[in-house]
Amino acid sequence: MEIIDQPSYIKTFDKKDRALYTENLSVFYGGTIQKQFDASLQFKKNTITALIGGSGSGKSTFLRCLNRMNDQVARVDGKIMFHGLDVNQKNINVYELRKNIGMVFQRPNPFPKSIRENITYALKANGQNDKQKLNQIVEESLRAAALWDEVKDKLDKSALALSGGQQQRLCIARALAVKPFYLMSQLVR
Ligand SMILES: Nc1ncnc2c1ncn2[C@@H]1O[C@H](COP(=O)(O)OP(=O)(O)OP(=O)(O)O)[C@@H](O)[C@H]1O
Numbered sequence: 426m427e428i429i430d431q432p433s434y435i436k437t438f439d440k441k442d443r444a445l446y447t448e449n450l451s452v453f454y455g456g457t458i459q460k461q462f463d464a465s466l467q468f469k470k471n472t473i474t475a476l477i478g479g480s481g482s483g484k485s486t487f488l489r490c491l492n493r494m495n496d497q498v499a500r501v502d503g504k505i506m507f508h509g510l511d512v513n514q515k516n517i518n519v520y521e522l523r524k525n526i527g528m529v530f531q532r533p534n535p536f537p538k539s540i541r542e543n544i545t546y547a548l549k550a551n552g553q554n555d556k557q558k559l560n561q562i563v564e565e566s567l568r569a570a571a572l573w574d575e576v577k578d579k580l581d582k583s584a585l586a587l588s589g590g591q592q593q594r595l596c597i598a599r600a601l602a603v604k605p606f607y608l609m610s611q612l613v614r
């Protein structure tokens with residue numbers, strides 16, 4: 426695991442290992458209120474990277490920029506590069522970007538649908554209709570999020586009937602189902 430303790434930690438990876446990195450990233454809410462300062466970070470492939478910082482220090486702000494979820498609320502200065510692509514380029518396909526850089530939000534937000542539908546929703550929207558394949562991905566994703574054993578007998582029950590922790594694991598499974606390149610998962614201690 427790579428631990429990044431902002432703002433002092435800057436590490437340089439071999440170019441081939443850094444599929445995602447930022448250079449001098451600053452974020453401004455409301456035009457002038459700066460919430461992220463000059464962050465140059467690199468995220469190594471196939472590695473868990475933890476961003477640790479006090480409440481309100483800007484971790485979520487930073488992460489939201491990486492897949493353009495801050496577009497409507499903030500101005501972003503600096504560079505974000507993903508596989509050689511400038512993430513802030515005007516003509517980028519943000520849906521494709523978010524498929525590659527997924528996000529699990531700080532608070533669980535399952536769809537008001539069944540457990541199974543939470544996992545299959547995006548896959549179906551992307552044209553996957555093979556029932557056997559969908560069942561396989563449902564199981565794989567729930568296993569990867571350590572939820573399978575608890576829900577395997579109630580896949581068609583409402584996701585909203587799960588506990589908060591189970592809902593959050595379901596959201597992790599939902600995010601994993603589309604096989605993102607990176608998954609940004611926000612946890613609260
Ligand atoms: N949409 C927004 N508009 C204005 N200010 C915002 C917005 N979102 C966050 N902020 C402010 O930006 C700062 C950083 O917030 P952020 O949510 O990034 O912190 P965090 O490090 O994720 O905190 P926590 O550990 O509590 O999740 C806070 O002062 C917060 O009030």
Ligand SMILES: [Mg+2]
Pocket residue numbers: 484485486531611
């Ligand atoms: Mg946060």
